[in-house]
Amino acid sequence: MSRSTPSSRKSAVPKPKPGRQVATATSGRSSKSQARSASLRALRAAERRAAIVEAALEEFTARGFAATRLDDVAKRAGVAKGTIYLYFADKETLFQELLRFSLLPLIGELGAPPPPGVSARAMFESFAEVFVREVTETKRADLLRLLISEGQRFPSLAEFHYREVVVHGIAAMRRVIAYGIERGEISNKALLDYPQLLMAPAMLTVVWQGLFNRFAPLDARALLRTHIDIMFDKGNAP
Secondary structure, three states, X not given: OOOOOHHHOOOOOOOOOHHHHHHHHHHHHHHHHHHHHHHHHHHHHHHHHHHHHHHHHHHHHHHOOOOOOHHXXXXXXXXXXXXXXXXXXXXXXXXXXXXXXXXXXXXXXXXXXXXXXXXXXXXXXXXXXXXXXXXXXXXXXXXXXXXXXXXXXXXXXXXXXXXXXHHHHHHHHHHHHHHHHHHOOOOOHHHHOOOHHHHHHHHHHHHHHHHOOOOOOOOHHHHHHHHHHHHOHHHOOO
């Protein structure tokens, strides 16, 4: 019996047919194309959503909650009114997202764990600077004034703001106060029971600027620094 030579033996792995190779390559290119298209669609959707939120901020702060119409928001955003409903169920949902989008990042910054060696005072000073720069000097202050003025007429908005922003803000304040007490920076432990006292001056600046600033301009930074001095015994605590 003659032996078959290595070249005459059949390979254990079948060679792919040319047609199958072409189909596989085409399928790969198609998958990449679909992935790119999906990525572009997601990017455009995010841009449209951001444009709607920005337009809503302008309309709500200019007209108030009751008088704002979604038609005007859509026109300012450069989209059809129906596009808004792809992202938000109604005007109230849009306003709620605006509150979350505008204010929650600030609370998150205060509530972040302190870097090693950073004092509680430094954390409050940083938050005060961010609050002045990102709230009192922007339309976010108008948004807070709008909530104060119309919250009683629209209790669901006030409830949402309390649940989604205020509760987290108070919790963050308590954590920093406890941290300051632990470090010996804060001596008055009653602040743990009334963390609202820390936020009161910041809210005062928002209200004052809306009502009285043209008569008596208020230096928000200096006011908040003075308040922090009082909290920390004029900065003389160890």
